[in-house]
Amino acid sequence: MGETSAQVNLADRVIVERVGLRAGDVWLFRGLDMDVPAGRSVALTGPNGSGKSTLLRCLYGMQPPTEGRITAFGTQPDERSAEFRRLVSVLMDDSALFEEFSPRQHLDLLLRSFPGATPSADPVADWLAPAGLDHRADVAAGSLSAGQRRRLLLLGCVARPHRLLLLDEPERALDTAGLDWLAGVIRARTEAGAAVVIASHSERLIDACADDEVNLG
Amino acid sequence: MITRFGLLIRLGRGLYRISDAVLITVGLAALASSPFYHLATVRAHLIGSTVAPPFAAPAVLCLGLGLALRSLLRRDFVWQDPAKLTWSDGTEGRIGTIGRRLWGSWAVRFVLVAYATAGGAALFAGSPNWVSAGLAAFVAVAALAVVAARRTASVRIRWVEQLASLILPLVGSLLAVQLLPSSWLWGVAAVALVSAIALLFRSGLPLRPAVASQALRGELVEQYNVRLVRRMSVAFLDLLSLLPGPSTLTWSRLFAGPAIVLRFVLGGVFARRAGLLLSLLLVWAVAVVHLVFPLLSTPWLVGIAGYFAALPFAAVLAKLNQQPGLRRWLGCTDLDLRLTTAGLVVVVMAIWLALVLAFGVPADPQVLLAALLASAAVIRTATRPAFDYGNVGITTTPDGNMVPFGLVVQLVRGPEVLLIGLYVANSSLPPNLKPVVCLAIAAFAFIR
Numbered sequence: 001m002g003e004t005s006a007q008v009n010l011a012d013r014v015i016v017e018r019v020g021l022r023a024g025d026v027w028l029f030r031g032l033d034m035d036v037p038a039g040r041s042v043a044l045t046g047p048n049g050s051g052k053s054t055l056l057r058c059l060y061g062m063q064p065p066t067e068g069r070i071t072a073f074g075t076q077p078d079e080r081s082a083e084f085r086r087l088v089s090v091l092m093d094d095s096a097l098f099e100e101f102s103p104r105q106h107l108d109l110l111l112r113s114f115p116g117a118t119p120s121a122d123p124v125a126d127w128l129a130p131a132g133l134d135h136r137a138d139v140a141a142g143s144l145s146a147g148q149r150r151r152l153l154l155l156g157c158v159a160r161p162h163r164l165l166l167l168d169e170p171e172r173a174l175d176t177a178g179l180d181w182l183a184g185v186i187r188a189r190t191e192a193g194a195a196v197v198i199a200s201h202s203e204r205l206i207d208a209c210a211d212d213e214v215n216l217g
Numbered sequence: 218m219i220t221r222f223g224l225l226i227r228l229g230r231g232l233y234r235i236s237d238a239v240l241i242t243v244g245l246a247a248l249a250s251s252p253f254y255h256l257a258t259v260r261a262h263l264i265g266s267t268v269a270p271p272f273a274a275p276a277v278l279c280l281g282l283g284l285a286l287r288s289l290l291r292r293d294f295v296w297q298d299p300a301k302l303t304w305s306d307g308t309e310g311r312i313g314t315i316g317r318r319l320w321g322s323w324a325v326r327f328v329l330v331a332y333a334t335a336g337g338a339a340l341f342a343g344s345p346n347w348v349s350a351g352l353a354a355f356v357a358v359a360a361l362a363v364v365a366a367r368r369t370a371s372v373r374i375r376w377v378e379q380l381a382s383l384i385l386p387l388v389g390s391l392l393a394v395q396l397l398p399s400s401w402l403w404g405v406a407a408v409a410l411v412s413a414i415a416l417l418f419r420s421g422l423p424l425r426p427a428v429a430s431q432a433l434r435g436e437l438v439e440q441y442n443v444r445l446v447r448r449m450s451v452a453f454l455d456l457l458s459l460l461p462g463p464s465t466l467t468w469s470r471l472f473a474g475p476a477i478v479l480r481f482v483l484g485g486v487f488a489r490r491a492g493l494l495l496s497l498l499l500v501w502a503v504a505v506v507h508l509v510f511p512l513l514s515t516p517w518l519v520g521i522a523g524y525f526a527a528l529p530f531a532a533v534l535a536k537l538n539q540q541p542g543l544r545r546w547l548g549c550t551d552l553d554l555r556l557t558t559a560g561l562v563v564v565v566m567a568i569w570l571a572l573v574l575a576f577g578v579p580a581d582p583q584v585l586l587a588a589l590l591a592s593a594a595v596i597r598t599a600t601r602p603a604f605d606y607g608n609v610g611i612t613t614t615p616d617g618n619m620v621p622f623g624l625v626v627q628l629v630r631g632p633e634v635l636l637i638g639l640y641v642a643n644s645s646l647p648p649n650l651k652p653v654v655c656l657a658i659a660a661f662a663f664i665r
Contacts, residue, residue, distance in 0.1 A: 082550055082551070085545075086548065089545075090545070092542070094540070094541055094542040095542040095545065096540050096542035096543050097543075098463075098543060098546070099463065100463035100464060100465055100466055100488040101466060101484070101488075102465075102466070102469060104469055104470075105466065105469065105471060105472050105484075106546060108470070108471075108472035108473045108477075109472045109477065109481060109546055109547065110546050110547075110548070112472060112473075112474075112475075112477040113477045113478065113481070113546075113547045113548040113549050114548030115548060117548065119473075137469075138469045140465040140466075142465075156545065156546060160548065
């Protein structure tokens with residue numbers, strides 16, 4: 001995060017410049033600067049209501065910041081654009097599963113519909129087993145436990161091609177083993193060259209996988 | 218201790234409630250009996266000078282019995298408010314409540330069937346030979362419905378029940394086209410009665426049905442939630458939320474192959490296979506209604522029924538448009554998804570229309586246009602974004618009424634194409650121009 005603007009290559013990073021967010025009459029924060037280059041992960045921390053999820057929505061282009069500017073890979077985030085959506089993988093409050101489809105069917109759907117994804121001949125061994133979901137591979141998602149649903153949603157984010165990964169409180173409903181698995185997955189994504197932004201309350205997760213921390217409190 | 222004043226207040230409230238109920242009952246009775254006092258007018262509008270088929274009334278009876286049986290066997294009376302389960306389940310037994318609800322649901326459905334059949338009999342004034350057989354069929358099917366609905370049923374048995382309930386409208390449509398004699402109603406009565414007697418075993422006591430005594434809390438709450446969503450959907454006339462929910466897909470490698478978008482859309486259809494029965498039911502309903510009410514416009518009938526028949530086939534597209542979190546599982550473009558679903562809906566509509574035509578509905582160009590418009594309206598409905606309740610757009614009309622114009626605009630997306638198109642297809646425009654305008658309307662709906 002220490003490069004000067006002259007050295008910065010806009011095409012491989014997410015840049016937040018003097019961003020402010022207001023909820024009603026109250027400013028959540030103002031003047032936020034953040035630079036997340038490819039291959040780095042940043043954790044957003046702060047108490048409830050400090051604007052972590054709202055900032056993630058701005059990074060995904062679901063809403064504009066009240067003031068300031070955000071660019072992701074040289075463009076303004078816009079969730080309505082299919083091209084932009086293909087660059088960014090997100091886990092947010094509205095992330096959902098097809099209740100009638102099994103984890104195996106979800107992964108088949110994902111890996112065969114995203115351009116650039118590598119369809120897996122055995123999604124159970126490649127993806128579900130490391131996430132601890134192999135024994136539930138053919139059960140309808142509607143009957144998975146909260147933690148298992150969370151793991152499947154996280155797999156949905158990381159299994160498809162992306163350059164930016166946005167995760168809103170990914171630790172929710174995960175047990176200790178799940179947290180360790182998640183930290184490993186995030187590290188693997190940064191090592192593969194993705195920029196990662198996580199909003200989290202879990203110190204264990206932040207310590208395990210975040211390169212930088214931005215406290216919005 | 219209740220004071221005299223408190224007693225008076227209670228009495229007043231009771232009388233107020235009774236007077237409300239009496240007023241509503243009298244109003245409904247007046248409305249329901251009105252057609253019987255104006256038979257000539259109703260006949261002139263629906264039948265005209267044509268002669269109705271001799272078994273029009275029994276056909277209406279069979280259609281009504283099939284719908285009532287199918288509807289009761291969904292067992293959507295098995296619900297309980299979670300708040301009551303938590304706070305007052307000890308004072309009022311849930312089994313008794315559900316038992317009374319079952320009898321009420323049953324009575325309402327079969328009173329409506331009796332009313333429709335009586336209306337049909339008065340209207341068509343055909344041969345009275347079917348009356349005793351029809352009465353026997355009515356009693357036997359009503360008995361079967363209440364006995365079967367009292368039992369618990371696995372998913373497989375529910376499928377058998379739903380399929381069996383389709384036999385009645387099929388018999389009705391075959392009676393209407395005179396491929397079956399009315400004596401078949403005796404056969405229906407006999408089969409229904411024997412089935413009812415066989416199913417009586419282990420169905421529980423009159424007010425303590427087995428389906429209620431064996432229902433678990435989770436099932437009661439789930440049904441309560443389904444009912445809540447349905448009531449909200451009815452209140453806002455949101456058709457998409459009224460569609461049957463998805464069931465599990467057992468074909469584990471359904472999406473492991475090429476043409477993933479087509480596979481996904483087909484998967485959505487398979488998961489909503491319960492809706493296919495509704496499509497089939499509508500084939501026979503259209504056949505019966507067309508035969509017994511020949512003056513009803515056939516394109517309007519086919520267009521509206523076709524719209525409802527094809528809507529379940531686009532339900533998965535609708536779900537993606539209403540839940541952005543689900544859309545993220547698919548990397549294809551919106552256009553790919555829309556065109557694939559449209560192709561499937563058009564194919565389904567062609568098959569549905571072929572079945573309708575096989576029952577004697579004339580295949581004139583307006584009917585074909587109506588089917589195409591229905592397909593287009595289905596796609597436009599399915600691509601409607603989730604309701605934006607922040608955009609209610611309350612507007613005051615010149616006569617002082619408040620209308621949620623914003624909600625109405627969102628709501629009519631889809632059906633408006635069908636209604637405008639059908640109006641054009643039945644208008645006095647030059648015959649060469651009608652298909653062009655209708656095709657343009659359909660193309661607009663498919664693309665926008």
